[in-house]
Amino acid sequence: MTPPTRTTSFDARLVRGLIGTTVTTYDLVSDGASPESTSRTARCQNGPRSPQTVGKFLCHLDEDPKQIALMRVYQQIPITGTEDADHDTLARQAVPPGVCGELESYTLLQSGGCSAVPRFLGHAERIQGERDLLPGGYVRYLVWEKVPGEPLTEGFFWGLDDSAREDIRSKFRAVYK
Incomplete structure (x- = not known):
């Protein structure tokens, strides 16, 4: 039996290489039936800031597959129409990441002892490498516990x-x- 197929406008180039890889200490779950799959939640933002793609993924702790979490990945992407440009053109588009409101909110709520939000498990940032989608661009990862409910x-x-x-x-x- 073949797995179900989802029709989507999601461009897989924007998060290529993430499914099935280890990010910090969490493994992304590749189950397409998951409600937090990339095809449902990935979106592209073009505005006054640099373009980025944002995806929310279901994941689990590497050492404990029963500890389920959600991971949001913010990745700077090329300006529309320049996706296949030469390396130098792409590298000139890279800018430092701005303040992440979601990270600031989790940090503030957790430090204040708020129990009404999921427990924030961590974050990481990295600069994209020479062979990534936007050399020198940023990638930011946020991880929080998955709580019961919708x-x-x-x-x-x-x-x-x-x-x-x-x-x-x-x-x-x-x-x-």
């Missing part, structure tokens, strides 16, 4: 009735205070 996405939240949304808001207010 993520409170914008689509899920706004699909709820008014009373359910208000209940969620009141719980956030209580934790925030």
